[in-house]
Amino acid sequence: MRLTILGGGGFRVPLVYGALLGDRAEGRVTRVVLHDLDEGRLSAVARVLAEQAAGDPDAPEVTVTTDLDEALRGADFVFSAIRVGGLEGRAADERVALAQGVLGQETVGAGGIAYGLRTVPVAVDIARRVARLAPDAWVINFTNPAGLVTEAMSRHLGDRVIGICDSPVGLGRRIARVLGAHPGEAWIDYVGLNHLGWVRGLRVAGRDELPRLLADPDLLGSFEEGRLFGPQWLRSLGAVPNEYLHYYYFNRETVRAYQRAEKTRGAFLRDQQAGFYEEMRRPDAAALTAWDRTRAEREATYMAENRDAAGAGEREDDDLSGGYEKVALALMRAIARDERTTLILNVRNRGTLGVLDAEAVIEVPCLVDANGAHPVTVDPLPGHATGLVCAVKAVEREVLSAAESGSRTTAVKAFALHPLVDSVNVAHALLDGFTAVHPGLAYLT
Template identity: 85%
Template structure:
């Protein structure tokens, strides 16, 4: 079975390959093609993968290419993990937004809109090439903003594109651990959009254990989301929000923390990863060890500004384990390729699951997965406070899609202006002008 990874020079690719190395079952992936527009990054990641596979004789064969058509032709699965504009683009997104006093995070607020406007046209082109050259392939989308990009690709690929994110997985695992439950068998009632969802229940043997957690102040304060949001606010919501909702519920504090930080998250990662890729230019450098060191630092500093804004200090060791998006991807591939039925939280088309959104809207919910793809599970209606956020952000995503499809500056301005974290149409206009001046990839936004 052939797996193509677009964005194959990306830093997290070794996580995916490591998961593949642990799969020895019949029908597993035997060929991996890495595609990237940067040949040096491809070479660096290929070195890491070669060291990972050194002691395993049946490791999947790895090839690299900068030719998109060559990469996707005849693929069984395509992982899309691209970053249009690179980390320099992310750092610029953050800087331009913060100069206007609004959030510049890569998936939330102004930064997420700018990233989406750059990425959607590229993702749509990829979807068209996959449809032409590998029409039976399944596309698993890692590219952020994951829900928006998945919806853009679904307009061409339909239900054969599925988005994944490790945030709900990590949240469910942490809540289960605090409750003494097995995350692998507990039913996680989670619903929303990508990076805008709530864990509303955790059922063990048919019993919802979340009320027990919400009643226990000490337990609520013992894990990442409890420390970020505070026990009182979680009890008020009656749910555990995805960590990215901290940007909405504590926006002023977070923006201030980002403005006062020594450098933004994007600038930090740009500098950190540049050091890794530069080191990989030395032929004798130990690639896998260098990658592990860089990964550990990356995970330890995740959402540092939010924790500073909340006054909760550094992440606990228990929270440093990644959500396991590579494991989600492998489970998804197994379920589809081998009909190993499972339940996963995924980004898929709504199909009536949430009545407040239309059928084509991509949402993030538990899904039953089998050889026919991912099928969203029926969920209880959203409370009004969640309806407001979900419908507002979905409206923003639709404006981004309209802007990308028609090259409309007016729709781009509307996307920024409608976002709950952008408080002025005037600011929205300045953001569009600032981002267009910074990013050549936004030059297409010319139509009024």
């Protein structure tokens, strides 16, 4: 089986390859094609993968290419993890947004809109090429903003594009661990949009254990989201939010923390990863060792500003291991081998949430088999979540419309309608700032 990774020079690609190395079952991935526009980054990542595979005669073969069509032809699965504008673009998004006093995070608020506006046209082009060159391939999308990009691609690929994210997986794992349950034996009642979802229940042997967690302040204070949001707020919600909802519930505090930070997250990662790729220019560099060292620092500093604003402390060791690569592997296994499983994924709504139309991409538990991912029936959203989900989905639709039409007016509307942008004048200033630093937004007129 052949897997093509778009964004193959990306820093987290070795996580995916590491997961593939552990798969020995029949029908596994035997060939990996890395595609990237940057030959230097491709070479660096290929060196890390070669060291990962050292001594393993059955390791998947790795090839690299900068030709997108060549990468797509013959693919059984396409894993999309591109970053349009690179980490320099992410740092610029944060800088422009913070100058206007609003959030610049890459998937939430003004930064997420800017990232979406320059990513959607590229993702749509990829989807069209997949439909033409590899019509039987399944696309697994990890490109952010994941829900928005998955919806854009689904207009050309239908249900053969599925979005993944590691945030719900990590949240469910932490809640299960605190409750003394095995994550694989728990049913996680999770619903929302990507980076905008809530765990409303965690059932073990048919019994919902979440009320026990919400009633115990000590248990609530023993894991990351409990410390991040505070026991009182979680009890008020009657649910445990995805960590990204901290940007909504504690927006002022988070914006201040980002403004006080020595570097924004994007600037930190830009500089950190530049050091890694520069080190890989040396032929004698120990690629895997350098990558492991850089990754450990990256994971330990994840959402540091939010934890600082909440006084949540450092991340626990168990939360430093990622997880999206495991979701990707489980998804590929389920489809390729008809190994039926349940995963929290980004898929088209198909009536699952009555407040959204059928084509809206949502993030919910799905039953996965050889025919793809099928969202399970879930209870309606509570009122506080309904308003937020509908508002953010409306913004995503304006982003898609602006990307398709090239309308600057529609792009301004997307910014202005977002719950974290509090002024139409600010929306105009944001778009002016973003177009000044991103050549990829020149299509907006």
